[in-house]
Amino acid sequence: MRVTFHGAAQTVTGSMHLIEVNGQRLLLDCGLYQGARAETYARNLHFPFDPATIDAVILSHAHIDHAGNLPNLVKQGFRGAIWATPATRDLSVSMLQDSGHIQESDVEFVNKRRAREGQPPVEPLYTRADALATLKYFMTADYERPTQLLPGVIFTFFDAGHILGSAMVQLDCQEAGRTSRLVFSGDLGRKGLAILRDPARLTTADYVIMESTYGDRLHETPVEAQDHLATIIKQTFRRRGKIIVPAFAVGRTQELLYALYALTEEAEIPNLPVYIDSPLATNITEVFRLHPECYDAETRQLLDQAEGRGGPFGFKNLHYVREVKDSKALNFLRESAIIISASGMAETGRILHHLRNNIGDPNSTILFVGFQAENTLGRRLLDGVSPVRIFGEAHTVRATIERVEGFSAHGDRRDLLEWVGRMERPRLRQVFLVHGEPESANALADGIRQLGIANVAVPALHEGFELT
Incomplete structure (x- = not known):
């Protein structure tokens, strides 16, 4: 199995992680990168892989930085299933259409100014129609219901407590006679917040991909x-x-x-x-x-x-x-x-x-x-x-x-360390920290090492790892 971090690597937007197992390719999230406008447009438009070669997408939740580039993925050839919880699917119906509409509206406004300045018009990243075309690829799975994703790959959603329908993803993979478990935290919520349940407690994994947004600070209560x-x-x-x-x-x-x-x-x-x-x-x-x-x-x-x-x-x-x-x-x-x-x-x-x-x-x-x-x-x-x-x-x-x-719907340093600290030490082989700027990710990495978990990485953009 191989994982390559094509988004949310040393930054907090554009979540997108490529998993290759048994000759198959799946994405954990497909989010929009947000930043300087010229860089943002180019980075979101051009995938570092051929979308037609992706077999499936697993969506942790409906926020645009995790789901917002799905219309581009479909527009450029993806034809697999997009798996989400029922609430995430329902949220995505509105959010993806709204994202397409906003991009059309913003481009229309910007193009008026560009026309006054004698500059050529720009095109929206994708349209509302592109977003609508994406919705037919969604399939849903409830929390704690193991689901066959691909041959040799079973996934299970667990409540992440971040937003409505948000999920941690547990991947159980059989490859070359060996079974391994990868857990993706998605965005982890906080205990005691209004409306949603607390994040689920997971204790067993060989590999963990976890967020680190607030890995260097504590929240107000x-x-x-x-x-x-x-x-x-x-x-x-x-x-x-x-x-x-x-x-x-x-x-x-x-x-x-x-x-x-x-x-x-x-x-x-x-x-x-x-x-x-x-x-x-x-x-x-x-x-x-x-x-x-x-x-x-x-x-x-x-x-x-x-x-x-x-x-x-x-x-x-x-x-x-x-x-x-x-x-x-x-x-x-x-x-x-x-x-x-x-x-x-x-x-x-x-x-x-x-x-x-x-x-x-x-x-x-x-x-x-x-x-x-x-x-x-x-x-x-x-x-x-x-x-x-x-x-x-x-x-x-x-x-x-x-x-x-x-x-904030993100867990702070204390929440994140408590969550990963529950993982059984003998089995846990590697932790990858994503969805955090370098200062917060590196600070969290130091905290995790102090828990006795030695192998912690903060991947660079497009960096890949063989999980053996």
């Missing part, structure tokens, strides 16, 4: 995060400003709604209007309602108690914005409000328009609630860069920039 959020909202309200939140449509938006509902019910924050300005987030929230099997007991109880009052996904001052004209109308709001919009790293979508219209307002707050990868607009804002470019135009940053990390 959920209670501390909620208190921090309340403080930011009250401070901005006193300035009569708006709170603009770039948030992933899947997971982060719903967790924020859960927190805002609780804070409002407890009268901890002013009763501000909350706008979810994302057709995708609106659709995704409906998918959340369809999959209560993924909820923890506390969330099920809360939803039962809130029946008739709207609950965390439908409270009184919550408004879902679908139409473009209604999104544009938010630019003329004069009172304080909370506007939550995708994308979470402020790279595409309606959030760019809200940033463009509010980033120069000293009364407003730009609030980040998730990880911001290198070379993204979100990272530049957190790093204090000003001016920043939005749709190719320079904007001076006068709004307050805030961050609340306690809402």
Whole structure:
């Protein structure tokens, strides 16, 4: 068996790992890389292998950095099955179409400027139609149900507790008379977060591929995060400003709604209007309602108690914005409000328009609630860069920039070490750390070695390993 790391290698985006076993080729994830625009387009467009030679894809979850390049894979010749949990499949229906639509819309906007400057137009990476063509290749498997993937290869999904439907992947492979087990963590969640169950406990593997996003730091607790959020909202309200939140449509938006509902019910924050300005987030929230099997007991109880009052996904001052004209109308709001919009790293979508219209307002707050990868607009804002470019135009940053990390759906250093620390030592032969920038991945590698697990690697992009 051989594994080659074609994405999320010493970075946190573009998850894509090629497994070759028994003459067959399968991908763990097929995500979009996010970063500097010219590099991003070229890297996402050109695969380092022929997509037609891939026999199957196993999808850990529906976030775009793990699933967003599937339409390109199909467009360029892939015809195998894409395996996912039922919730991941349902989320992907909306997310992939939305990704295609956003790329078409962003290119249309950019091409208007390019035309004014006498530059030739650019093409979208893929379209909504390409995304639709991808959906027929999806097949689903429930958690903890071993499934034959290919001859000699059985996979099993386990709950990763990261977003709705997220999964760890256990691969049991028979090759040349030898059986080996590879476990891919996907993105690992945290214990005690709202809505979802805690990550499953796995204890046996020969090889582990695991994320390392927060391998060098600890999070605020959920209670501390909620208190921090309340403080930011009250401070901005006193300035009569708006709170603009770039948030992933899947997971982060719903967790924020859960927190805002609780804070409002407890009268901890002013009763501000909350706008979810994302057709995708609106659709995704409906998918959340369809999959209560993924909820923890506390969330099920809360939803039962809130029946008739709207609950965390439908409270009184919550408004879902679908139409473009209604999104544009938010630019003329004069009172304080909370506007939550995708994308979470402020790279595409309606959030760019809200940033463009509010980033120069000293009364407003730009609030980040998730990880911001290198070379993204979100990272530049957190790093204090000003001016920043939005749709190719320079904007001076006068709004307050805030961050609340306690809402992260990724496990922190303590969570990650606890998870891998459960693995039986005599059997575990190698750990590969992905989905983390070099500082966090190397820090986590040192921590894992201190647990007595000697063979830990932080692969470079396109680096391959023979698993013997």
